[in-house]
Amino acid sequence: MGVSSISLWQQDQNYWSQQQNWDDANTAQNSLINVMAQAETNLSNGLSSIANQTALSRVNSQLVAAVQSALEAQGGSTLPSSGSGATAGTGASGSATAASSAATPTSSPASGTGKAPVTTGTALSTLGIPAGAALIVSAGGNTTTYSSTGSDTIGDLMSAINADLVGNAAVTASLNRDGELVITSKNDTDMVSIGGVYASNIGFGVGNDTFKPTTSSSSSGYSTGASSSTSSATAASSTSTTTGSQSTQAVSTLASQNLSTAASLLSASGAGGTLVDMLA
Numbered sequence: 001m002g003v004s005s006i007s008l009w010q011q012d013q014n015y016w017s018q019q020q021n022w023d024d025a026n027t028a029q030n031s032l033i034n035v036m037a038q039a040e041t042n043l044s045n046g047l048s049s050i051a052n053q054t055a056l057s058r059v060n061s062q063l064v065a066a067v068q069s070a071l072e073a074q075g076g077s078t079l080p081s082s083g084s085g086a087t088a089g090t091g092a093s094g095s096a097t098a099a100s101s102a103a104t105p106t107s108s109p110a111s112g113t114g115k116a117p118v119t120t121g122t123a124l125s126t127l128g129i130p131a132g133a134a135l136i137v138s139a140g141g142n143t144t145t146y147s148s149t150g151s152d153t154i155g156d157l158m159s160a161i162n163a164d165l166v167g168n169a170a171v172t173a174s175l176n177r178d179g180e181l182v183i184t185s186k187n188d189t190d191m192v193s194i195g196g197v198y199a200s201n202i203g204f205g206v207g208n209d210t211f212k213p214t215t216s217s218s219s220s221g222y223s224t225g226a227s228s229s230t231s232s233a234t235a236a237s238s239t240s241t242t243t244g245s246q247s248t249q250a251v252s253t254l255a256s257q258n259l260s261t262a263a264s265l266l267s268a269s270g271a272g273g274t275l276v277d278m279l280a
Contacts, residue, residue: 105215107188110139112211114181114203120155124148127201135199137161137183139169140190154181154202188213 006014116127129135131150135157136143146160154175161173161183170186181202185192192211194204 108214108216109185109188110190110192110211110213111182111184112192112194112204112208113176114183115205115208116181116201116203117179118154118175118181118202119179120153120158120175122154124152124154124157124201125150127198129198129201133198134196135202136195137169137171137192138195139171139185139192140187142167142169144168144171157202183211185213 118127124133125131125148129148131148133148135146135148137146138144144161144163146157149156158173158175158181161169161171169192170190171192172184172186174182174184176182181204183192183194183204191213194209199205199209
């Protein structure tokens, strides 16, 4: 029997070296297998996501078509589109705009009332206005100046104020039912003022000598517009309620037939299909 030229120690070293090489190869192979498995998993997840989205989109559209068909069969009506809602909103907005326009403020001419009761025959001298005293009426940059003669009356003063002469203030003079002198602008923009040392003798003293146009709004027009807007909103609400009631009725009808799943709903509505072959 021959004796090997390689020692036992060397043979042992060679064995463990070979084992290490086998372990390294196995580790590399396992790592490659893991990478390939992860790639397969990622591919499967991606395809599943695409398939799920496709299936959900198809089922959703088929369910909508089924409910729509049920509504048409029961009431002959269809669900309102977004355009109809927009139109209703535009109508309500139009009514509100009309109401706002109708409520535009309007102006009334400036008007001042004297606080001294007189008549057209009342002599200015009896009111303490001497000859040569001036009474001044201004409006819109024009002025009417009246100088008393000492024997004139309220009627003479009114005639001078009402005279349509170039440069005169555009106002009218009259007496109200209480016998008070009223000075009124001929337009709704000019401010009217009555002056002169003796203006207070005819009732136009401090605090009652300057008058501005008054502003008011048309409440009736606003009420009409608001009522129209309210009516439009009520009509839109009624339409929405009716449609919602019809949708609920359609779903209830399908549910009463013991159709509790998407598949059974689709089958009952005639929309055939299966979720197994999702990409078909």
